[in-house]
Amino acid sequence: MSTNDSLQTRDALAVVHGLTNLSAHAQRGASVMQSGKGVWVQDIHGRDYIEAMSGLWCIALGYGNERLADVAHRQMMELAYYPLTNHKSHPRVIELAEKLLSMAPVPMSRIWFASTGSEAIDCAARLSWYFWNALGQPEKKKFISHQLAYHGNTIASASLSGVSYAHEKFNLPLPGFLHVSTPHFSRHAHPGETEDNYSDRLIADIEKLIHKEGAHTIAAFFVEPVMAAGGIVIPPARYYEQLQILLKKHDILLVCDEVVTAFGRTGKMFGSTTMQLQPDLLVCAKALSSAYIPISALMICSRVYEAIERQSGELGLFGLTMTYSGHPVASAVALETLKIYDELHIVDHVQQVGPSLVSGLMNLRSHSLVKEVRGIGLLAGVELAPNYGAKCARIAEEEGLIVRAIGDTIAFCPPMIISELEVRELLKRFTNALNRL
Numbered sequence: 394m395s396t397n398d399s400l401q402t403r404d405a406l407a408v409v410h411g412l413t414n415l416s417a418h419a420q421r422g423a424s425v426m427q428s429g430k431g432v433w434v435q436d437i438h439g440r441d442y443i444e445a446m447s448g449l450w451c452i453a454l455g456y457g458n459e460r461l462a463d464v465a466h467r468q469m470m471e472l473a474y475y476p477l478t479n480h481k482s483h484p485r486v487i488e489l490a491e492k493l494l495s496m497a498p499v500p501m502s503r504i505w506f507a508s509t510g511s512e513a514i515d516c517a518a519r520l521s522w523y524f525w526n527a528l529g530q531p532e533k534k535k536f537i538s539h540q541l542a543y544h545g546n547t548i549a550s551a552s553l554s555g556v557s558y559a560h561e562k563f564n565l566p567l568p569g570f571l572h573v574s575t576p577h578f579s580r581h582a583h584p585g586e587t588e589d590n591y592s593d594r595l596i597a598d599i600e601k602l603i604h605k606e607g608a609h610t611i612a613a614f615f616v617e618p619v620m621a622a623g624g625i626v627i628p629p630a631r632y633y634e635q636l637q638i639l640l641k642k643h644d645i646l647l648v649c650d651e652v653v654t655a656f657g658r659t660g661k662m663f664g665s666t667t668m669q670l671q672p673d674l675l676v677c678a679k680a681l682s683s684a685y686i687p688i689s690a691l692m693i694c695s696r697v698y699e700a701i702e703r704q705s706g707e708l709g710l711f712g713l714t715m716t717y718s719g720h721p722v723a724s725a726v727a728l729e730t731l732k733i734y735d736e737l738h739i740v741d742h743v744q745q746v747g748p749s750l751v752s753g754l755m756n757l758r759s760h761s762l763v764k765e766v767r768g769i770g771l772l773a774g775v776e777l778a779p780n781y782g783a784k785c786a787r788i789a790e791e792e793g794l795i796v797r798a799i800g801d802t803i804a805f806c807p808p809m810i811i812s813e814l815e816v817r818e819l820l821k822r823f824t825n826a827l828n829r830l
């Protein structure tokens with residue numbers, strides 16, 4: 394047995410994998426990746442792949458970025474760790490918070506830091522409760538989100554997620570987490586319904602739910618501007634406009650989960666701008682550090698922050714704390730990442746190459762197995778005929794292309810630094826995979 398083969402076996406005997414059939418894994422073993430450069434990764438057998446999913450929607454600057462490695466090294470040597478508790482701080486977290494506030498898609502007041510998207514979503518839920526308690530409305534406790542939404546996998550964020558795999562046998566969702574219909578026109582519209590009529594119907598259903606539960610019991614509505622792990626779902630133009638009117642009318646907070654969409658992915662710096670959302674709370678992660686180190690951020694508007702500040706003054710303490718909140722090394726890497734996005738004019742770049750990816754995939758609509766192609770910026774999904782998704786992803790991997798099958802939708806979310814030439818190579822490999830299906 395070669396060292397490389399034994400790595401596959403050792404993995405199966407030692408590591409637990411998420412979103413994986415664990416029984417099948419014990420038989421099949423892992424695809425073990427060894428190194429990466431730009432949009433490319435190489436496995437332990439020396440085979441090259443285009444990482445068309447940025448890992449898990451995250452390695453936005455691609456692999457092997459020396460500046461990010463250098464800045465982490467420098468920060469580790471200067472001040473490897475410092476907490477933010479008991480009035481303590483450090484320069485990098487201050488600079489990062491200021492930078493994020495200057496970039497925010499709507500005016501925001503403060504930034505809370507955590508390590509993962511799930512944690513920051515969890516904090517958004519907890520801050521919503523804290524906020525309504527501060528306003529003397531403790532009954533405002535329930536949350537609404539979409540079926541098929543993915544908001545993470547801690548207990549609260551998994552409850553917000555609308556996917557059965559995060560709930561089944563895990564005793565979730567918790568009570569008070571409500572899910573409404575996925576805003577996916579082509580899949581769920583009634584025959585003859587226009588996009589506007591469809592949107593009106595969904596909004597009317599949400600209003601019925603709000604009346605049934607009582608607006609005085611609902612704390613916040615969580616949305617992903619574009620639903621990523623739900624299969625690249627781009628809600629109809631009118632949907633969010635009407636939803637926001639409804640939420641304002643019933644005084645329900647809007648939380649935008651921009652864990653995937655922030656920092657250029659949809660062709661604007663924030664998905665909230667692309668989809669014209671005005672959140673009270675906004676969560677970002679993943680591309681915040683281009684996945685070089687875990688860090689997430691929760692942006693808090695002034696109405697919410699002022700209430701939080703006042704209440705913590707009355708209580709004598711703001712009781713939320715996490716050891717790695719605003720970690721100096723993660724903050725330094727995130728700051729450098731944002732600087733690189735500025736220097737690369739990343740939004741302009743996505744606006745340039747995104748259409749090549751999306752239109753290239755659109756050209757495949759004539760293929761007999763392709764049902765629908767959806768895309769925005771550098772985020773796209775190709776929906777295949779039923780039961781072809783997993784097989785297609787497997788064949789694509791044999792063709793040297795890593796994609797993700799979400800049911801029968803093949804998701805694409807390549808590193809945002811992908812070049813036109815690499816987009817063409819990606820399309821070629823995917824077309825080969827489709828033709829082999």
Ligand SMILES: Cc1ncc(COP(=O)(O)O)c(C=O)c1O
Nearest residue numbers: 509510511543544545650652653
């Ligand atoms: C939209 C969205 N929100 C939240 C999360 C959870 O982030 P994390 O896996 O960093 O906890 C994810 C992860 O994929 C996500 O796609």
